[in-house]
Amino acid sequence: MNGSTILVVDVGTSALKAVLFGPDGSILASAVEPIATRHGMNGEHEQDVEGWWRALGKVTRTLPGAGAVASMAFSGSMQNLIALHGDGRPAAPAVLYSDQRLDADEVSGLAAKLPADYGRRIGNRPDGAHTIFRLMARQRYELPATDVFWAFGAKDALTFRLTGRRVIDPTVASTTGLMDFSSRRWDRDLLGLAGVDVASLPAIEPANGIVGRITAGAAAETGLPAGIPVFNGAGDAAAATWGAMADEPGAAYCYLGTTGWVAATVHSDDDMLPRDIYTLADPVRADCAIIISPFLTAGAAMDWLSATTGQTIEKLCKRAASHDEAPGKPLFLPYLGGERAPFQDRDVRGAFLGLEQTSDAGALALAVMEGIAFAVRHNLEAAELPRSLLTAIGGGVRHPLQQQILADVLDRDIRIPADSEATTAAGIMRMVAGKAGVKADAIAQDTIVKPRPQRVQRHIRRYEAYLSATSMARTLAAGLE
Known part of the structure; x- marks a missing residue:
């Protein structure tokens, strides 16, 4: 496949993104199709798997060059619970990682049934987001009990539909609570507790392996060439790590998407x-x-503010910039749906503090940007990640003001890749480049954002207030029921 083009598709939380890379790894074209999430009154966070398929077909039929690509690869959200029929069509909506139908007490009760060495086996302590808990309590999700195949990554549902093969990469598999970390195999004891058989699960294979080839039926539905190889790809966290050039020990990065x-x-x-x-x-x-230290609200905070104020994110950012010369007092806690790290608290909620009569939408937007940057700092410090030049990627850092505030809050240089929003796709391209006939040697011009010394001290004081307010918010959470 020398001199080949490769199409990388990222099935994110809010959109499906397709990026076409040329033989040298440069971006030739890209397209985005929104994905809707259903939020229910009982904590439901679900997506229509058939909607993923329709979104894929839409971008592949409209993206220039997609109909003649030599290969494909995927990334996507992880820790979902996806029930599929034998033909790859959905048996139920996908339960997202952010679904909150199981409360903390229920998770604790289920965790008590796990073996004492569960953490050693899977590599992590029990976490309410582990898919094993949803499988153990799947009656809560109205999922079929039998005659289904299970997928846990959004990408895996699409590669199954495209090729007829059920495969998962080690990164996604390690988030399920079902994989033995050392052997990278499904743990039979844990499968028994979850009530699933290994035959209903995808095979765990490296991200740079070929899942299969696009079938004639899938080609007819998507406009993609029949018979081209589809690489396994990896979950979004792994793809972002490779895209941020942090796949070798010693480099840290942050991702700001939804x-x-x-x-x-x-x-x-x-x-x-x-x-x-x-x-x-x-x-x-x-x-x-x-x-990895994952927090639940990043770009979603600006999405919420946009929906609440009726102003576009672009307009909010422009209004925030007008306040940046003389920032006011508003302080934002970004816990709109609980928190996962650096502390785990399903009940804590967000807040604005320090509001004044002059606190308009621009002031609130500036506070939201700062609150997101504080969440990054809080997680970096708790995780004790190396203090070095920090790469920042994702749609949440596309605005220059968010980039600058991040540098100010962290008091360090921030590297912004030239195509930050395509970094996840670029990570997948790098993983499979050698086998896909892509050289991946295109050089992009990155941006280095330096902190403003006059702002660093201000943010140090406000960060201490942020930590105190966070503690207060957690204390108050129980009283807000």
């Missing part, structure tokens, strides 16, 4: 499991792992 995280690659050490920080299996190499 949700966010800070992460770094480390040498794998089974004797350290489970760590205090969440640990993911490297998508390709058994001797490495990705340590």
